[in-house]
Amino acid sequence: MNKDTTYTISELAREFDITPRTIRFYEDQGLLTPARAGRNRIYSRADRTRLKLALRGKRLGLSLAEIKEILEMYGAADNAPQLAHFLKVLADRRRALAQQLEDIEVVLGEIDLLERQCTELLDAHRAGQGKS
Template identity: 50%
Template structure:
C-alpha cells in the first residue's frame, strides 16, 4: 500500500517520512500537538496526525515557536472554514518576516563593524611590522 493511501502510520513510518527521530515525535505528542491511538504500548498515528506533523515541520522550518504552531493547529480544529486560521497565519507570517528583516539589518550592521575593525587591526599590524 502506498504511503498516500495508508490511513494509519507507525511512529517509525512518520520518523522516516519526515526525517526526524521517534523522540521528536513523542515530544510533539507530549506537547499535545499530535495524539495517536494506542494498542497497548504501540502508537497508531492517523492521517490527521500525519498532516499535523507536516504542519509542525513546516512551521519549525519557517522559524515559528511551537506555541504559535499549536495556536494555528487549534484554530483549524475550531474553524473548519479556515478563515480565522488563515488570518492568524498571515499575521504570524508578517511578524516573522519583520523579525527576520530586523535581524538582517542587525547582521549587516555587525558585518560593517567587523569589517571596520578588521581594517583598523590590519593597518595597525602593518605599522607595527613595517
C-alpha cells in the same frame, strides 16, 4: 492513499527525517494526539498533516505556542480564520527576521571596520620591525 491510512512512529520519523523522540516531544507538547494500540502509537493522516505543519512552523522559526495555536484551528469547517491568523503570524515573523537581518548587517559592518583597523595596525607594526 485512503483516509484510513495509518502510520507508525518509525514510518513518520523516516518520512520526515526526524527522530521518534522528536515526534514524542511534539506529542508531549499537545501538537499530536495519536491513537494507541497497547503501547504502540497509531498516527492517522490528520496526525501526519499536523506533524508536517508543525515541522514547517519550526523551519519558519515559530514558537511551539504559535505552532500549537495554528494547529488548534486545523480541520475547522471554516478555515478562513486559520488562514487569516497564519498570515498575521507570517507577517510578524517576516518583520522579526528583517530586524535580525538589519542587526546582522550592522554587526558585519563593525567587523569589517575592525578587520581593516587591525590589518592596518599589523601592517604598520611589521613595517616598523623591518626598519630596525
